[in-house]
Amino acid sequence: MSRSVVISGLGVISAAGQDVPAFWDSLKSGRSAIRPMQPAVDGVKITTAAQLQDYQPEEHFSAEDLSLLDRYAQMAVIAAREAVADAGLAKDDAALAGAAAIVGSGCCAKNTDEDTCIQLYQKERKRVHPLTIPKGMPSAAASMVSYHLGIKGPAFVLSSACSSGSHAIIQGMSMISSGMADVAVVGATDAPFTFGLLKSWDALRVVSADTCRPFSKDRSGLILGEGAAMLVLESREHAEQRGATIYAELAGCGMSSDAGHITRPDVEGISTAMTQAMQQAGIAAGELDYINAHGTGTQLNDATETQAIQRVLGEHAENVAISSTKAIHGHALGASSALELVATALTMKHGIIPPTVNYSEADEECPLDYVPNSAREQTVDTAISNSFAFGGLNAVIALKKIK
Amino acid sequence: MSFEKIVDIIVDTVHCKPEDVKPESELAALGVGSLEAITVIFELEEAFDIEIPNEVIPSIVTVNDILTRLEEARQ
Numbered sequence: 128m129s130r131s132v133v134i135s136g137l138g139v140i141s142a143a144g145q146d147v148p149a150f151w152d153s154l155k156s157g158r159s160a161i162r163p164m165q166p167a168v169d170g171v172k173i174t175t176a177a178q179l180q181d182y183q184p185e186e187h188f189s190a191e192d193l194s195l196l197d198r199y200a201q202m203a204v205i206a207a208r209e210a211v212a213d214a215g216l217a218k219d220d221a222a223l224a225g226a227a228a229i230v231g232s233g234c235c236a237k238n239t240d241e242d243t244c245i246q247l248y249q250k251e252r253k254r255v256h257p258l259t260i261p262k263g264m265p266s267a268a269a270s271m272v273s274y275h276l277g278i279k280g281p282a283f284v285l286s287s288a289c290s291s292g293s294h295a296i297i298q299g300m301s302m303i304s305s306g307m308a309d310v311a312v313v314g315a316t317d318a319p320f321t322f323g324l325l326k327s328w329d330a331l332r333v334v335s336a337d338t339c340r341p342f343s344k345d346r347s348g349l350i351l352g353e354g355a356a357m358l359v360l361e362s363r364e365h366a367e368q369r370g371a372t373i374y375a376e377l378a379g380c381g382m383s384s385d386a387g388h389i390t391r392p393d394v395e396g397i398s399t400a401m402t403q404a405m406q407q408a409g410i411a412a413g414e415l416d417y418i419n420a421h422g423t424g425t426q427l428n429d430a431t432e433t434q435a436i437q438r439v440l441g442e443h444a445e446n447v448a449i450s451s452t453k454a455i456h457g458h459a460l461g462a463s464s465a466l467e468l469v470a471t472a473l474t475m476k477h478g479i480i481p482p483t484v485n486y487s488e489a490d491e492e493c494p495l496d497y498v499p500n501s502a503r504e505q506t507v508d509t510a511i512s513n514s515f516a517f518g519g520l521n522a523v524i525a526l527k528k529i530k
Numbered sequence: 531m532s533f534e535k536i537v538d539i540i541v542d543t544v545h546c547k548p549e550d551v552k553p554e555s556e557l558a559a560l561g562v563g564s565l566e567a568i569t570v571i572f573e574l575e576e577a578f579d580i581e582i583p584n585e586v587i588p589s590i591v592t593v594n595d596i597l598t599r600l601e602e603a604r605q
Contacts, residue, residue, distance in 0.1 A: 332568050332584050348584075390565060427564075 136214025177457025231291030233461030292465030352457020379408030385519025422451020
């Protein structure tokens, strides 16, 4: 059994916008959400980030609900609610009762973990909050999405660092394609602004001192972000039967592992995943309109990704529009690939390619068309979204417009 | 004293032979890749109570470059 899978709902909460319309407005306007850290954190070199502005959890949840919701789970639920509503579904609908809920996260409930450690080890409290386990368990986001939307099919969290979102979406796609489910609410969330994680990113020396400049010669590293993006996937048949609005077909996926260096991206591994996704989708090199790149803004990632694009597309590499939206929404780690698939679906819907902002200087190692600084009106019928994680875990998703 | 400490840090990080670590030795040839480099720099910062900024890391190619950067950081 192999069924066509489509995207029928989108939901986002991000520094670049706390719902899909606001997120899309930032993308098409090329408006970066990278700002000075608020509040600034003593003892941390990272000074800029893409953080939610004026986010008030109480506007979304009751005090009782919040006692069980780590920040990463809050954002997953908020994005899932929007995606489900966008798909024309509602809590406890029959379509949701049998649905899957699969949430990716790189960091999971680190806020709760670190708060607990501070209470125990720094403040030397004798007791912890009785809900620490259910709030802080890595799987909490899937449980909370299930609970808040009445989803009663398979639900779990998976973690593959910066590919978490793509892996979660591919898992949902596989379940629907195989007939295990008709509907899946999938995506990813990450809330990485804890003291311990900031110190750890400092130590790895890959975060830029000022901003993110993907593919630009003067790029100096990534900028951390936070947020969540969730999508409603369903079989094409199911979507058409109920008259759902379809954004695009999830036409192909590719997954590979480098089995090599723990942080350095690998042309071979990336190329394998890209090729798999395009082959499964039936997209030839010359037919690919757009690549939403991983494009972190590190010297190594952007040059290596460019080499992989050249290897996979050959002479067509120069003709494809490529952009990294990370300079707009930041690198929200596990959530990034889900945010970027939403960005890709919106690109196809609106026929506007969001730009790679902060691009200032051409690099001989990155000689392709990165749609620098200004959005471009262009019909996009085929696209791929690239995601590559520390640990050498690559995931690529191919979308095709349904005509 | 500084040189001996640097040798200790490199040997502890990449498990090369101490006699192979000479001022003119290239770090890459000793097995210091990108991850080992940030580990060596972390240990240097700890041992000498200094801070080595990210921007200078690409200019550190040989053991001698470490000694130079160390002197700069101490000034």
